[in-house]
Structures are given as structure tokens and as C-alpha cells.
Amino acid sequence: MKKTFEYDDKLPALPLPTLEHTLERYLDSVRAVVDDNEYANTKKVVERFAKGIGRELHEQLKTNIEKRQERNWLSKWWDEEIYLKWRLPIAPTISMTGFNCLVPPETDSQLTRICVHMYACALVFETIREERYPISYVGKHPLTMHQYKHFFNTCRIPHKGCDELMSVFRTVSEDPRRPPTHVVVMRNGHMFMFDLYESNKLLTPPEILKRLEDIVQQSDQSPGLGLGALT
Template sequence: MENQVFESSEERTFQYQSSLPSLPVPALDESLKKYLDAVKPFLNHKEYQRTEDIVKKFEHGIGKVLHHKLLERAKVKKNWLEEWWLNVAYLDARIPTQIYYNFGGPGPYLEHYWPPKEGTQIERGCIAIWHTLKYWELIRTEKVIVHRYGNMPLDMSQFRMIFCTCKIPGIPRDSLSNYFRTESEGECPSHLIVLCRGRVFAFDAVHEGHILSPPEIFRQLAYIQKRCHNEPDGPGLAALTSGERTQWAEIREYLTNLDPKNLSLLEKIQSSLFVISLDDSSPNGTPEDYTPITKLSLTGDPTIRWGDKSYNCIIFSNGTFGSNCDTFVADLSPCKRLLGQDLTLI
């Protein structure tokens, strides 16, 4: 399978989506055989025989009815499993998903070129952010090469979920909001969210049709860092995303009912390209041991992790990097636009 990223002038990233084959429903007897093969090592002879009898009864009884229902569902849905899997595996969960579901770790962590060094957080961060923005631009202009298995194009829809995507807490089920659009589809949010010392800032990553340069991004981050270091810490609203889901949903509803401005600010966070976390921690990761970075990426300061976002880019104070991502992935005047906008909920 090819997983390299190139610019392609011959085909667009999502051009085969409508022509991809539907997810097939596996034959009932094949599924039951796989089930028996899977449980056999864990059962003695008598238990296995009893399990076989149960499986045969299922195959010729309710199993046949359920299999027919799956076949009927597959006739009207490209992927008969996707909705169920998303809901049951992710959106129905009530436990803190940032802790139990999210994944994260080091990266980009180039030890030989960028060893840990205090004072390089902003300098290195602006370069890493610029490269990430260039990747967003490739996806938005559909220049990421279509992945294939042999000559068969694979589903590229998950690439739409990397940027401008956020999980919204709900009762009894969360929901997903994806604001990403390709160029041919129309306007796409282009702002970034920066979390620093419990405060939330936003700035646009595109100016007059062009992605900000690393020095321009540096100016944004330096301005935000200076403000946060010279002023009191913020309320740490982001920590709510690490809590129990129903409780977070109730608090979110309370905030939006408190003042309409709060809903607008929350939607600005939700629709952002991704979140940048300026972290004061200094993990001493090495090529042999990524444990400190991984630990802080997954369980670090919750006031600077928006756990519901598809991607949190974590920049530590010693110039090393981490990431924290929600699992459902696998998105003024010129002088004011060049300064981070402080987002304060009432």
C-alpha cells in the first residue's frame, strides 16, 4: 500500500469517493466460523461443543433474520457499519474520552536536529505549524495522492476529518461537527486556536489568500506568550473537555444559555483548523525513550488540551513536540488579524 504524500496534477484526492464499492456484508457462515475459531483456544472440549450447538441454532434461527436485515441495510448505505461503529465505539461513551479514548505521543520530534533546548518553543513551533498548514492546503486543494491497494483506490474520506473537526458533548450521545471544505466546495475555516496558561486565543492562518509564513506565525505566538506570561492565568475552560461527557454537555449548555456570545466562541474553537497548546512543561525525551513526552501529551495540563478536537499540536517549553488527538480521526483589519484574538467566555 502506498502511503506517501505527493502533489498530483492528474487526479484529485477525493475524486473516486462516489465510485468506491460499498462495504460488503460477510457471509453468515463465514462470520460464525471465524467466531468459533476465535473462541476455541479458550474452551475445553465440552464448552466448545456447547458453543457449537448455540452457534448452529443461531445460524438457522434469529441469525438468518438478522443477516437478512444487514443485507437490506447494505442496499441503501455505502457503509452499513460506519454509523453504528461511530456511535457505539465513540459517541455513546460517557466516560472521559480525552483520558480513555484519545491517542497521542511525540512528534514531530527530530532529536538529531532539534534536541531539547529551553527558549526554542516559539521558534520551532512556528515552523512545525507552517508545515502542518501546508498539509491542510494540500488536502483542501485535493493534491494529496490517492492511496491505493495495488491499483485499487482506497477511501480518502478520513482525510477530511483531520482539520476543522470537533466532537460536541451531548446527552445521551455526543455528535461530530466537521467544517472542512475543499476549494471546489467553498469557504473553509482557516483560523487556529492557541491555548496558553488557561487562556484561549484565535488568529487566522491565512492572509490575503496565502498561509502565514513562519515569521508571521512566530509573531502571533510570541504575542500570545507574552500576554499570558504578563497577565493572570485564565479560567482553564479546556479542562472541561477532559471530564465525564454528560457533565461536560450540561456545563456547555449552561454556558451557551448564559450568553449567546459563548456559543459563538465555542463554535470558533470547534471550527478551527486545529489547536496549538503552548505548554510550560519540559519533557526530556530521547531517541531511546519517548515516555516523558508521551505521558505529558496524554495526561498533561488539561487547561491547555481541547480534548474534543481532532488534533492538538503540543509545543513544550524546551522545543519538543507532542500531539493529542480525538480517536474519531484515524478541521478584521490587517493589523488586528496579525495579532491573536483573546477568546473569553462570560
């Protein structure tokens, strides 16, 4: 079985499309949402762009890519512009992961569902860390798995204008020492933390459930300071 990140250093760098190809794709996407007159006007604007500032901007982008020698010239821009500069609530708008289908909604309580969620996340954590997570393919062509290293042990540090991602995740081959395995639970204005492992062994769902029940009991005694509003 191939290791999760086995191909990452072997894949070719992301190519920069030609300006003509990019503009053709843009016109194709626009065609479905505009009428004939709007499309004709848009096409004229695109043609002027291609003959003027568009060519200059494309050459600048090409030069910057050659200088930086990045394998994926789009990655940094995408992370910053689409995610790290986002100033609206993150969880309900651009959250990218979830396991809502693991337990049917009618099964027991919210605590039961979240303890199974945590347990499942920990199993995924172990699978990625040990590089047993299957590689994604398009046909016979493998895709980079680099972003899977940001699923865990990664936090977003606030800054003015653009935030920063910091990750301490390491695979076993990179560092045999286990990275942080705690979880943070916010409830009723309180923040709690507990580790999902004891003596290097993953807690069972009932053990996780017991800790969550303790958190509910403690947080119900009085409202907290609401520190989560500052993060």
C-alpha cells in the same frame, strides 16, 4: 495525477459479509486467546447463535442496509459507537493524528515543535483542499478518501448519549472560498485564537512561533477560568 477524491463516487458500496463468514472470522480471532475447553464452549455458543437469534439479526441488518441505501453501512455505526458515544478523555485515548516525528524532542523548545506542527498541518490542509493528497491503495485497488474531509474544519458537538460531528470543510472544487483557517490554543486556563493565514498567505513557522510566544506571555500573567473543562 489523480485527484484525492476522484474515486470516491465510483467505488462499490461496502458489501455485507455473510453471517457464516463473520462467525468464522470471530472464531479465528478467539482461538488465539483461549484454551481448548474455552474454545469448544465458544464454538457451541456461536453455533447456537448462528441457528437462532443470529440469523434473525443478520436479516434485520440486511433489510436496514437496503432501506437506507448507504454506500458504507458500517460508517455511521462505527462513528457513533466507537467515537461519538465515548465518554472518557478523547485526546490521550483515541486521538488519531500527530506529527511528533517532525522535530526531534531535543530540538529547542516545545513552542518550536508546536509551530512546526501547525505549519505542517496547514500544508496538509492545503494539499487535501486542493485534492493533491495521494490516494491510498491496497495493491492496485483505490480506497475511499472520504474521511480526509474530516481532518480539518470539523468539530464535535456534545449531546446527551451521542455527540454530533459537524464539518464545514470544502475542497476548492466544491467551494473556492477558503474555509476557516484559525487555530485555538488553550494555556493556563485561557483560550486564544489566531489565523494561520494573512492576506491569503500561510504564516511562516517563525511568524507562528511569535504568536505562540505572545500567548505564553499573556497567559502567564494570571490563571484563566478553565473554560476548556466544559468542552
